[in-house]
Amino acid sequence: MAKLIIVSNRLPVKLQEKDGQLSYQASEGGLATGLGSFYKKENNLWIGWPGQVVSEEDKQERIIDDLNKENMHPVFLTETEIKEFYEGFSNETLWPTFHYFSQYAVYSQQLWETYVKVNQKYCDEVVKQAGPEDTIWVHDYQLLLLPSMLREKLPDSTIGFFQHIPFPSYEVFRLLPWRKELLEGMLGSDLVGFHTYDDMRHFLSSVNRIVGYGSTHGWINTPTRSLLVDSFPMGIDYDKYAGTAALEEVKRRENVYRGNLNAEKVILSIDRLDYSKGIAQRLEAFEKFLEKYPEFQQKVTLLMLVVPSRDAVEKYKELKEEVDELVGRINGKYSRISWNPIQYFYRSYPLETLSAFYRMADVGLVTPMRDGMNLVCKEFVASKLDQKGVLILSEMAGASKELSDAILINPNDINQMVEALHQALTMPEEEQITHMRNMQTSLQRYNIHHWVSMFMDRLSYVKIKQLSLATS
Ligand code: G6P
Numbered sequence: 001m002a003k004l005i006i007v008s009n010r011l012p013v014k015l016q017e018k019d020g021q022l023s024y025q026a027s028e029g030g031l032a033t034g035l036g037s038f039y040k041k042e043n044n045l046w047i048g049w050p051g052q053v054v055s056e057e058d059k060q061e062r063i064i065d066d067l068n069k070e071n072m073h074p075v076f077l078t079e080t081e082i083k084e085f086y087e088g089f090s091n092e093t094l095w096p097t098f099h100y101f102s103q104y105a106v107y108s109q110q111l112w113e114t115y116v117k118v119n120q121k122y123c124d125e126v127v128k129q130a131g132p133e134d135t136i137w138v139h140d141y142q143l144l145l146l147p148s149m150l151r152e153k154l155p156d157s158t159i160g161f162f163q164h165i166p167f168p169s170y171e172v173f174r175l176l177p178w179r180k181e182l183l184e185g186m187l188g189s190d191l192v193g194f195h196t197y198d199d200m201r202h203f204l205s206s207v208n209r210i211v212g213y214g215s216t217h218g219w220i221n222t223p224t225r226s227l228l229v230d231s232f233p234m235g236i237d238y239d240k241y242a243g244t245a246a247l248e249e250v251k252r253r254e255n256v257y258r259g260n261l262n263a264e265k266v267i268l269s270i271d272r273l274d275y276s277k278g279i280a281q282r283l284e285a286f287e288k289f290l291e292k293y294p295e296f297q298q299k300v301t302l303l304m305l306v307v308p309s310r311d312a313v314e315k316y317k318e319l320k321e322e323v324d325e326l327v328g329r330i331n332g333k334y335s336r337i338s339w340n341p342i343q344y345f346y347r348s349y350p351l352e353t354l355s356a357f358y359r360m361a362d363v364g365l366v367t368p369m370r371d372g373m374n375l376v377c378k379e380f381v382a383s384k385l386d387q388k389g390v391l392i393l394s395e396m397a398g399a400s401k402e403l404s405d406a407i408l409i410n411p412n413d414i415n416q417m418v419e420a421l422h423q424a425l426t427m428p429e430e431e432q433i434t435h436m437r438n439m440q441t442s443l444q445r446y447n448i449h450h451w452v453s454m455f456m457d458r459l460s461y462v463k464i465k466q467l468s469l470a471t472s
Contacts (some may be wrong), residue, residue: 002133002403004044004456007126009086009142011072012036014051015063022062027051028272028307028348031139031164033236033375035448047125049086053079075125077118084114087313090142093176097317098141098165099276099370102175104315107325112178119145119185127153138189140164144183148188160459161189162232165372166398167199170206183211187222191459192229195373195398200231209228226469228462232455233402234373235447241382244355253356262339263301265425268361270354270376271368272309273346275319278369278411279306279396283326283342285367285417290334290341293422298339300425302365303357307348320346358383363424364391366399367411373398377406378443387436390424392417402442405435 012032013024026036039046049065054060054076067074077086088111096104123146130136135158138146147161175180183206186192194200204215213220244250267286271277284448286302306323310316327344334341349357358364364380374397381391383404393399394408400408407420 001043001470002131002135003042004039005130005134005136006035006039006044006046006139007122007136007143007146008032008046008048008139009090011046011048011050011067011074013067013070013072014038015269017052022059022066022067023298024050026206027378028309035139035452040071043071045073045129045360047122047129048075049077049094050074051224053082073125073129075122077121081118081121083312083347084111085118086142087310089115091310091313092315094141094144095165095276097172098168100166100168100172101275101369102172105175105277107177116145119143119149122146123149123153124175126150129328130154130157131154134158134161135456137455138161144187146169146188148185151188151209158459158463159189160191160193160455161186162193162455163372164195164198164234166196167194167203167206169202170209173202173206174210174270179206179210183356186210187213187220190227190462191455192227193232193455193458194229195231195233196401197231199372199398200229204229218225226466227378228458228465230458231447232451232458233398234375235443235449235451236378236382237449238382238444238447240415241355241358241379242385244351245383245385246360247352247355250352250355250359253353257356258360261301261303261343263299265296265300265362266360267300267302267363267365267421267425268357269302269365270305270307270357270382272307273311273316273320273323274309275315276368276370278367279304279319279323280392281328281411281414282365282367282417283323283330285414285421286342287326287330288414289418289421290330292418296425297334297341298336301340302342303361304342304344305349305354305357306344306346308346323324354379362389363421365421366397367392367394367409367417368397369394369411371397371399375399376451381436381439381443384436384440387433387440389436390432391439392420392424402446405438425464 008031010027012027014027016023016025092106095422115165139162147159150159207213220227290297327342331340331342358380366377377391377393377399391406393408394411395408409416
């Protein structure tokens with residue numbers, strides 16, 4: 001039976017080791033959370049890195065056995081590969097460039113060569129697992145070269161590629177010394193997907209100007225084949241989030257937290273620690289808000305969860321220090337014995353705790369400088385069973401294209417964020433409910449299942465179209 005093979009840098013689980021005991025914990029980030037509930041269906045499988053260096057062969061064997069039972073196949077990365085492929089080229093070259101932080105980008109031939117080598121390593125594992133009738137779905141910026149590598153080994157296979165982060169405008173993309181090779185890597189796909197129309201347009205423009213292939217209605221004709229480029233805004237597993245928010249245990253936790261938190265109103269912020277998320281700017285806006293609207297002092301608390309991420313990368317270390325310092329400064333300035341303006345947690349939490357936080361928050365504050373989609377804002381909306389609460393969302397997140405019922409802000413405009421906080425905290429209940437209901441209706445319909453089937457249907461359509469083009 002034909003199967004779907006999902007390939008991403010990271011598996012949806014992370015390996016943990018304590019006193020020689022192996023265990024597996026859910027991975028962070030949009031991709032793992034988004035597709036986590038999907039891949040176990042039928043005989044699908046997921047190929048990716050288990051998140052740790054494992055050098056001993058017998059341990060690798062144990063991990064392979066454990067993961068195979070869950071339809072996963074690990075790709076083991078060495079310490080050097082983690083440094084140069086994952087932390088290096090993926091997160092110090094591509095990530096900053098694609099998020100318009102090109103001043104942070106490192107250009108190193110050594111990192112590039114390891115990126116090529118590791119993409120080849122993923123290719124070898126896919127080729128081991130794939131049959132000719134299978135569909136291969138490659139995800140994200142860590143594996144941009146994989147579609148072409150696979151095409152070379154499996155010329156007739158069905159290959160989809162989806163990019164979860166933004167695709168920058170040509171003027172930014174062209175700064176990369178390996179821009180042509182990266183595009184050619186992606187062009188090995190049959191279908192290339194982005195979250196938004198703008199990302200797709202930027203990609204087509206780079207392909208045109210760098211590789212020289214034009215496009216018509218998203219179709220690119222290379223000298224040997226045709227492929228399609230399109231946008232597919234990713235949804236969430238709506239029922240999972242709404243269902244979790246309805247659990248008695250989650251309601252109980254919410255009551256406990258509310259009781260412990262001495263505040264009439266709660267503003268919630270949840271992100272991985274990342275400069276693209278605008279955490280420092282958000283803190284600055286909250287500080288200005290307390291200054292401009294002192295009547296909210298001792299009444300409103302910012303509950304800020306920052307999930308540790310890529311902490312070996314220099315810019316992330318620096319950001320951690322900046323955030324720690326900002327929180328300390330603001331709390332030092334405004335705290336009372338009975339009230340803290342910011343409750344700051346630097347760790348990850350299980351879904352039930354997050355759900356209790358979503359339930360309890362009056363305002364969801366999601367203000368990235370750039371974000372491919374952002375699923376946290378969607379999870380917040382899905383968890384609001386009483387439909388009360390307000391979402392403040394950055395225009396720079398892909399999700400803002402769908403969630404026009406949120407208060408949309410430009411994260412560079414601190415004063416606008418201050419006013420948005422005031423507007424959100426004073427919004428009449430009926431108005432909150434109207435906006436929340438509209439957003440819920442749309443997210444319920446355009447959920448993760450809808451996203452997967454849209455992408456898969458389009459991929460099948462491309463294969464049929466390619467056949468008819470070849471025979472005409
Ligand atoms: C974003 C990326 C994912 C990545 C995730 C977590 O959501 O699009 O590809 O897996 O961040 O980052 P990490 O570096 O921990 O995998």
